[in-house]
Amino acid sequence: MPPRFDIIAIGDAIVDVIATCDDAFLAAHGLPKGSMQLLDTEAAARLYAAMGSAQETSGGSAANSMAGIAAMGGRAAFIGQVADDQLGAIFRHDMEALGVDFDTPPIDPALGKPTGRCLILVTPDAQRTMNTCPGASHELGGATLDEARIADSAILYLEGYLWGPEKPRAAMLRAIEVAHGASREIAFTLSESVCIAGRREGFNRMIADGGIDLLFANEHEVLQLTGDSSLGQAIATLSAKVPTLVVTRGADGAMAFANGEGVEVAAAPVERVVDTTGAGDLFAAGFLAARARGHDLARCLHTGATAAAEIISHFGARPEADLKSLVQL
Numbered sequence: 001m002p003p004r005f006d007i008i009a010i011g012d013a014i015v016d017v018i019a020t021c022d023d024a025f026l027a028a029h030g031l032p033k034g035s036m037q038l039l040d041t042e043a044a045a046r047l048y049a050a051m052g053s054a055q056e057t058s059g060g061s062a063a064n065s066m067a068g069i070a071a072m073g074g075r076a077a078f079i080g081q082v083a084d085d086q087l088g089a090i091f092r093h094d095m096e097a098l099g100v101d102f103d104t105p106p107i108d109p110a111l112g113k114p115t116g117r118c119l120i121l122v123t124p125d126a127q128r129t130m131n132t133c134p135g136a137s138h139e140l141g142g143a144t145l146d147e148a149r150i151a152d153s154a155i156l157y158l159e160g161y162l163w164g165p166e167k168p169r170a171a172m173l174r175a176i177e178v179a180h181g182a183s184r185e186i187a188f189t190l191s192e193s194v195c196i197a198g199r200r201e202g203f204n205r206m207i208a209d210g211g212i213d214l215l216f217a218n219e220h221e222v223l224q225l226t227g228d229s230s231l232g233q234a235i236a237t238l239s240a241k242v243p244t245l246v247v248t249r250g251a252d253g254a255m256a257f258a259n260g261e262g263v264e265v266a267a268a269p270v271e272r273v274v275d276t277t278g279a280g281d282l283f284a285a286g287f288l289a290a291r292a293r294g295h296d297l298a299r300c301l302h303t304g305a306t307a308a309a310e311i312i313s314h315f316g317a318r319p320e321a322d323l324k325s326l327v328q329l
Helices: 023-028 041-050 061-071 086-098 135-139 147-151 166-181 200-208 219-226 231-239 279-292 297-311
Strands: 005-010 014-020 036-038 055-059 076-079 116-122 128-133 153-159 185-189 214-218 244-248 254-258 261-265
Touching: 005 061, 005 147, 005 166, 005 279, 014 086, 041 116, 041 128, 055 061, 055 086, 061 076, 061 086, 061 153, 061 279, 076 147, 116 135, 135 166, 147 153, 147 166, 153 166, 153 279, 166 185, 185 279, 200 219, 214 219, 214 279, 219 231, 219 244, 231 244, 231 254, 244 279, 244 297, 254 297, 261 297, 279 297
Parallel strands: 005 076, 005 153, 014 116, 036 128, 153 185, 185 214, 214 244
Antiparallel strands: 014 055, 116 128, 244 254, 254 261
């Protein structure tokens, strides 16, 4: 019997708040363009008050990927922690409306951990500067996992953003055990260079222990993770440790390596880049959706590149177009 889901993901349950700004605004608030900062509740409130008119939509890296897979007609599920508050209700509604299975019970907002939010500032050059307040998201624990759903999914997808805090990290390690016990594939994304600085040893140990079958990273992340001086050497180091390595390079396309084979594709053409928020998330969605249907590396890369091109052509990190034709699901 085939698995119930193509992909199940564990990640931050976040509501994105997106607004445009100029470089002067970033400088005034000490925000390096294109970076990602973690904010506490008070700092997030101050920045939100200073932002201009904003658009709110459910986000989170792995959650965005699952939304993309659902848009491609895939069977996607998501595990992530929200609070029993307004943003938590918005997140749940959005996921269910997209066709993503999401049934993680919310926590009591009286615990002082509201549903997480990411304040995203987009400058005229389409660069996004992300400021995340994780809130309830980092309260995800092992007892919350639906192990039956994990075992009944072809691929388990984990995001690096959630790897740092001890509680969700323990939950993710348990999920890896469950998935491997069911002979399922484990995919992991390093998410962002800022995630690697304090987690390099843990990431490398997990990889060395054989916990990952498919690793997503961009060119900066593979250099930072390995400590190698050249991209070629970093790729050689990592591809010797993980069965499948996928390296994205923005406008320069993407590469994948498996079983001694290396494949490279160019970035899909875009008439106008509006907002790069979610480009990596949708690339992963396309790659995973194609992989779940047994396509080869080249097809998986092309599907990822096409999905990424759709997302950067408009504001927001969730697809606006019907992407079902991409993988012929």
